[in-house]
Amino acid sequence: MNARLDEICSDKAAQAVNLGKWGQLNNFEFVMNRAYALNRDKLRCRVCGGWLIASTPYAHRVNPNLPLNKVNRVNNLVSLHTKCFFAVNNPPQDIGEFDTKAQKRISGYREKLVISHTRNK
Numbered sequence: 188m189n190a191r192l193d194e195i196c197s198d199k200a201a202q203a204v205n206l207g208k209w210g211q212l213n214n215f216e217f218v219m220n221r222a223y224a225l226n227r228d229k230l231r232c233r234v235c236g237g238w239l240i241a242s243t244p245y246a247h248r249v250n251p252n253l254p255l256n257k258v259n260r261v262n263n264l265v266s267l268h269t270k271c272f273f274a275v276n277n278p279p280q281d282i283g284e285f286d287t288k289a290q291k292r293i294s295g296y297r298e299k300l301v302i303s304h305t306r307n308k
């Protein structure tokens with residue numbers, strides 16, 4: 188594990204962010220705040236509760252349609268496994284393999300995404 192959780196970003200990735208290669212949304216603030224979110228989440232996935240140490244965690248934006256100066260704030264980010272991230276962001280996917288608690292959390296985040304998309308249309 189990295190000595191500091193904010194070191195989850197490699198030098199290469201940091202350069203890409205600086206040059207805007209990850210797009211406007213994945214800016215420096217996002218990279219810093221996802222590390223804060225990971226600390227707040229105590230290295231646990233907010234969907235299944237499992238440890239986030241085997242691979243790079245995904246930072247999910249609870250409301251992805253906030254303005255750029257709000258969308259990457261820590262309170263809008265949650266740390267997830269890759270698998271849990273895609274379950275949240277791919278609503279047709281069957282989530283029967285997750286336990287009941289995780290299914291509830293996935294449904295909760297999915298609902299927030301729907302509300303977020305509806306409000307901004």
Ligand SMILES: [Zn+2]
Pocket residue numbers: 232233234235236237267268271
């Ligand atoms: Zn998970």
